[in-house]
Amino acid sequence: MSISHAPPDPSGVDISPISTSKDDTSERSPLDLVPLVPTSTRRTRVPRWLRRTTGPLALLALWQLLSSTGVLTSDVLASPGRIARVGWDLIDSGSLASAMTTSLQRVAIGLLLGTVIGTGLALVSGLFRVGEDLVDAPVQMLRTVPFVGLIPLFIIWFGIGEAPKVAIITLGVTFPLYLNVYAGIRGVDSQLIEAGESLGLSRWGLVRHVVLPGALPNAMTGLRYSLGIAWLALVFAEQINADAGIGFLMVQARDFLQTDVIVVCLIVYAFLGLLADFVVRTLERLLLQWRPTFTGR
């Protein structure tokens, strides 16, 4: 609260029109001072983490309550307790681990291929004007095709094995990386390029010491987008003719109305997404610590 001027004395001395106003400046009525209370003492402190976890826990409790009273039947959605048990069984039997390995492998290969292709194309069109003319237009055109829509075509081309699944992930990963790396290269401060030139750097030296490090923040953003899309592509890809992986587990569970297994698989997807985000964040912390805007530690 801000301190406003104290109201004039209510007894109202100042009504007489001429005389007293000058004398008033020498002897003022005492101000009504208000203490400013430090924020820390004003409220009872519930730790933030506790406040943040209350909501989800309450939701979980409500879910469990609805399930155990029979309002929510298990073929609509299994109870949290049951999901935990099934999750544990899946871990214990090793089927979850093997499914995760298969899925992770698909994502890893797709991500690797997509990164190589996306970054490679971005380098060609970012560094050379000829490359831009040849590469950028077709890539921008292909980018507008929704990659999930290509699944039927990929099945015809690559059959129903691992190839179409990896191809979908690769395609999904390539474009965000291309766009961001390209924008990063073209966004490097021209003053720094000029400084590099004045220091006698060769063309390759400029690319290595100025352009690529300058494009790195954008490249990391692209990687983050790509990872998000990689999981999405994985979910789509594994719903078609999979005989292993998390998606396969889900399709199987759907056929037997096992909502518990489906929820476990969804949790696994979420967990893998979190893990990927953690990896990128660690990379950023290591590679971008020079950034003036970087605030984390």
Next chain:
Amino acid sequence: MATDVHGPVSPQAATSSPVTTQAVRVEGLTRSFDGRPVIDKLQLDVRQGEFVALLGRSGCGKSTLLRILAGLDRDIEGTVLVPRRKAVAFQAPRLMPWKKVWRNVLLGLPGKPERAVAEKALAEVGLGDHADAWPKTLSGGEAQRASLARALVREPDLLLLDEPFGALDALTRIKAQRLVGELWQRRGCAVLLVTHYVEEAVLLADRVLVMDDGVIAHEQRIDLDRPRDITDPRFAELRAGLLERLGVDTAAEAA
């Protein structure tokens, strides 16, 4: 002394260059932007080891001239001869933010220079204990000194300074000016300082050039003893004369 030739060289210039004691030789230099000449048949000579300050109103082409001498602008006509070893310090420090200070200093040096080389240059500008810092942690003055170290480590025969103190606060600028004066006396390289502070020019330079309409319009030799005293009446007189040349009425300024 090795000279690097940019642009066409007339035969006379080619024959006279081996015996020259000049660090810069410019004859009939023209640089146009969209047909409008910013530099128009300009003549300029800088002796080896000479400190020359270049004054002028903004937009008079003084920074363009410096960029040409640095080899960063080659859309030129005329003769420009500059030493092979030259270095530039810009108004902004232009350190690569992704390289630690000592790597910035060594950037672009031929071969594989040792870290000690950078540390020596940094110590010379008083930044010896900042070799391992990221550029973002340096203050404006420190970054500018690091940029100066990066220029000096090249052991230039010609040091080009483009308003290097322009972005510094008044106190830091005084210190930086003193530092440049000391470094120049120690190194003995030719210096071309582009500035718009008349006082700075008179304080540091052997010769002050005033650029106007794309040519060197006025030349003023500064014969004051070093270190110079800005309260010296002769200093004030030179300063007033140059200000007048730049179109600033000193009486009005003093009022």
